Amino acid sequence: QSALTQPASVSGSPGQSITISCTGTSSDVGGYKYVSWYQQHPGKAPKLMIHDVSNRPSGVSNRFSGSKSGNTASLTISGLQAEDEAEYYCSSYTSSSTLVVFGGGTKLTVL
Amino acid sequence: EVQLVESGGGLVKPGGSLRLSCAASGFTFSSYSMNWVRQAPGKGLEWVSSISSSSGYIYYADSVKGRFTISRDNAKNSLYLQMNSLRAEDTAVYYCARKKLNSGSYPFDYWGQGTLVTVSS
Numbered sequence: 636q637s638a639l640t641q642p643a644s645v646s647g648s649p650g651q652s653i654t655i656s657c658t659g660t661s662s663d664v665g666g667y668k669y670v671s672w673y674q675q676h677p678g679k680a681p682k683l684m685i686h687d688v689s690n691r692p693s694g695v696s697n698r699f700s701g702s703k704s705g706n707t708a709s710l711t712i713s714g715l716q717a718e719d720e721a722e723y724y725c726s727s728y729t730s731s732s733t734l735v736v737f738g739g740g741t742k743l744t745v746l
Numbered sequence: 747e748v749q750l751v752e753s754g755g756g757l758v759k760p761g762g763s764l765r766l767s768c769a770a771s772g773f774t775f776s777s778y779s780m781n782w783v784r785q786a787p788g789k790g791l792e793w794v795s796s797i798s799s800s801s802g803y804i805y806y807a808d809s810v811k812g813r814f815t816i817s818r819d820n821a822k823n824s825l826y827l828q829m830n831s832l833r834a835e836d837t838a839v840y841y842c843a844r845k846k847l848n849s850g851s852y853p854f855d856y857w858g859q860g861t862l863v864t865v866s867s
Contacts, residue, residue, distance in 0.1 A: 669851030680841060680860060681791065686853035724791050728851045734805045735793040735852045
């Protein structure tokens with residue numbers, strides 16, 4: 636069982652917006668502004684999409700945005716495109732003995 | 747161009763050992779904290795270990811503590827993971843990942859292509 640909880644799957648049509656949630660505790664998501672989001676296509680390495688809750692690395696489309704409220708972080712993808720279909724993982728710094736925790740992943744399907 | 751290239755994976759029997767390597771290029775390796783992250787077949791990501799730029803700070807996941815050792819050689823631009831007492835549940839693709847500079851958290855901004863470790867008799 637993963638430390639952070641994500642929905643197993645979400646779906647949307649091209650052009651629509653979707654939101655993926657990531658729920659943790661006050662020891663991780665809720666306690667720090669240290670949430671990251673990764674996109675992973677099948678057979679590929681993960682790619683950093685969002686860091687520090689809402690910051691986009693250079694080169695990442697502004698269709699991707701992040702936010703946090705309490706113990707739950709969210710990734711929103713607007714204007715869905717076919718290439719957005721992938722697995723998405725959240726992660727957070729944690730004050731527990733494990734430095735970094737990941738969510739179980741969410742499969743995004745673009746209908 | 748930043749490149750991280752892992753090697754050293756393979757098939758090993760339970761209880762055996764393996765040493766993974768990660769060759770870095772395209773950036774000042776000695777300035778960055780480096781990490782190992784693994785992914786079991788069909789499963790999610792799991793952080794394994796982290797080492798600071800000068801090896802002064804080292805951290806491990808509870809699942810590997812006491813069995814795995816992370817190290818680096820800044821002169822060779824290389825990261826290592828010595829894995830001992832391997833178990834079936836260590837079977838995974840192991841990724842080398844760079845911690846983004848100037849971030850208080852642990853975002854990993856570059857990843858290697860991964861190397862597969864299979865623990866089976």
